[in-house]
Amino acid sequence: MLAAARACGADAVRIAPATPPEPARARLAAAFARGDLAAWPYDAAYAAAAADPRTLLDGARSVVCVAVAYATPGRPDRRGHGRVSNYAWSEDYHRRMRALLGELARAIEDIGGVAAIACDTAPIAERAFAERAGLGWIGKHTNLIAPGLGSYVFLGEVVTSLELAPDPPLRKTCGSCARCVDACPTGALRGDYTIDANRCISDLTQRVGPIPRALRPLIGSWLWGCDLCQEVCPPTQRAPRDARAFAPLDAVTRAPVAADLLRLRSAEFKRRYARTALGWRGAAVLRRNAAVVLGNGLDRADVPVLEAALAADPHPLVRGHVAWALGRIGSPRALAALRARLRTETDALAVDEIRAALRRDSQPHPVA
Numbered sequence: 001m002l003a004a005a006r007a008c009g010a011d012a013v014r015i016a017p018a019t020p021p022e023p024a025r026a027r028l029a030a031a032f033a034r035g036d037l038a039a040w041p042y043d044a045a046y047a048a049a050a051a052d053p054r055t056l057l058d059g060a061r062s063v064v065c066v067a068v069a070y071a072t073p074g075r076p077d078r079r080g081h082g083r084v085s086n087y088a089w090s091e092d093y094h095r096r097m098r099a100l101l102g103e104l105a106r107a108i109e110d111i112g113g114v115a116a117i118a119c120d121t122a123p124i125a126e127r128a129f130a131e132r133a134g135l136g137w138i139g140k141h142t143n144l145i146a147p148g149l150g151s152y153v154f155l156g157e158v159v160t161s162l163e164l165a166p167d168p169p170l171r172k173t174c175g176s177c178a179r180c181v182d183a184c185p186t187g188a189l190r191g192d193y194t195i196d197a198n199r200c201i202s203d204l205t206q207r208v209g210p211i212p213r214a215l216r217p218l219i220g221s222w223l224w225g226c227d228l229c230q231e232v233c234p235p236t237q238r239a240p241r242d243a244r245a246f247a248p249l250d251a252v253t254r255a256p257v258a259a260d261l262l263r264l265r266s267a268e269f270k271r272r273y274a275r276t277a278l279g280w281r282g283a284a285v286l287r288r289n290a291a292v293v294l295g296n297g298l299d300r301a302d303v304p305v306l307e308a309a310l311a312a313d314p315h316p317l318v319r320g321h322v323a324w325a326l327g328r329i330g331s332p333r334a335l336a337a338l339r340a341r342l343r344t345e346t347d348a349l350a351v352d353e354i355r356a357a358l359r360r361d362s363q364p365h366p367v368a
């Protein structure tokens, strides 16, 4: 199985038994009960399903857990450019992982097994099974860290009816290290191997509704996802960053100019991003995120593009976040644009954002 998985392109592969791991179910259920993932449709029933591979395949006996490294070199943060997470700047990993897992499933079927594949979207607790199979350990940033590969690994599984010899868990922990906890700008990581995902920039930049105002300043220049807790993680820093299959599509995908994104409409968005893991939420969510990045950039040169978006963006969600950005910048022209729009804006959410921006609720330095 190991040889077959490696031939398909896996960087590491281990086997877990398909019996539901009770501690993992309990951990998942506790996280959902605490409301750690309030933006997700997860509950105790989902925890039970995700901890039981028979949800994916009747008669499941083993889970073949696969890790694929995706780290490629980053770029220093540049003024005016938004940051995109390493996992999202390449060709969509779901396609590559599905192809790899599909090949592995066919190899299993060739020897008489039945197989179902999973990566990201299926109801299975991928980190829990990978941890149980000894593919790595779950760090305080809650990502699985694979020895020699670090945490920049995608996980995938082939659930099978074959009875395969399971591998033991690693029994490794982070010890006294807490670098990721200290590096997280929003305080999402508690330090006890759990996360309040409601505060996680990765979650905030991928959700569809408004981003809570109090958290917007903490997002900094992240346009999509966030890598800060992994960037400081010693085993991840020591791992190679040469996953050529996941190289950035181009310089614009890796670090787009935030002001350009604010003008991005659906057709151009599809042309640029349909092939990436950044394409699934649509153009308006990316424009909303660009507005937050511009608000955090505090650059008066961005006021004209924000002013145009406040007047003409078709989405109230975007206009609302643009209003916030203008309020943050707070220049006379920015405030004049807000006052002008308040006279014609009809959407309640956008009106509320404009009023808050004019009250200067989000000013970085309160004006005396």
Ligand code: B12
Residues within 6 Å of the ligand: 023, 024, 027, 028, 031, 032, 037, 040, 085, 086, 087, 119, 120, 121, 122, 123, 124, 125, 126, 127, 128, 129, 131, 138, 141, 142, 143, 144, 145, 151, 152, 153, 154, 155, 156, 193, 194, 195, 197, 200, 202, 203, 206, 224, 225, 226, 227, 229
């Ligand atoms: C929802 C989701 C998110 C949410 C919530 C993240 C979270 N930490 O739960 C958000 C949007 C925030 C997110 C962000 C990211 N995600 Co995500 N996400 C998922 C998804 C779809 C479900 C995860 C889930 O159920 N979470 C609920 C929590 C409670 O469960 P859990 O983290 O999976 O695992 C817990 C249990 O397993 C339990 N546990 C069980 N047994 C044991 C044993 C021990 C010893 C310990 C300590 C714990 C433990 O503790 C774990 C940690 O809390 C999975 C795919 C999947 N189906 O699993 C991808 C997945 C977890 N995401 C992934 C990635 C790459 C990311 C990002 C790095 C992307 C980015 N750069 O922005 C960030 C990382 C942020 C972070 N610090 O976690 C990868 C992780 C790969 C890895 N090496 O771990 C996955 C597995 C997708 C994939 N197939 O590769 N994600």
Ligand code: SF4
Residues within 6 Å of the ligand: 141, 183, 184, 185, 186, 187, 188, 189, 195, 199, 200, 201, 202, 225, 226, 227, 228, 229, 230
């Ligand atoms: S991804 Fe960013 S916001 Fe989320 S836990 Fe890690 S450092 Fe914090």
Ligand code: SF4
Residues within 6 Å of the ligand: 139, 140, 141, 142, 173, 174, 177, 178, 179, 180, 181, 229, 232, 233, 234, 235
């Ligand atoms: S930074 Fe340190 S504490 Fe955080 S996951 Fe990495 S090794 Fe663990």
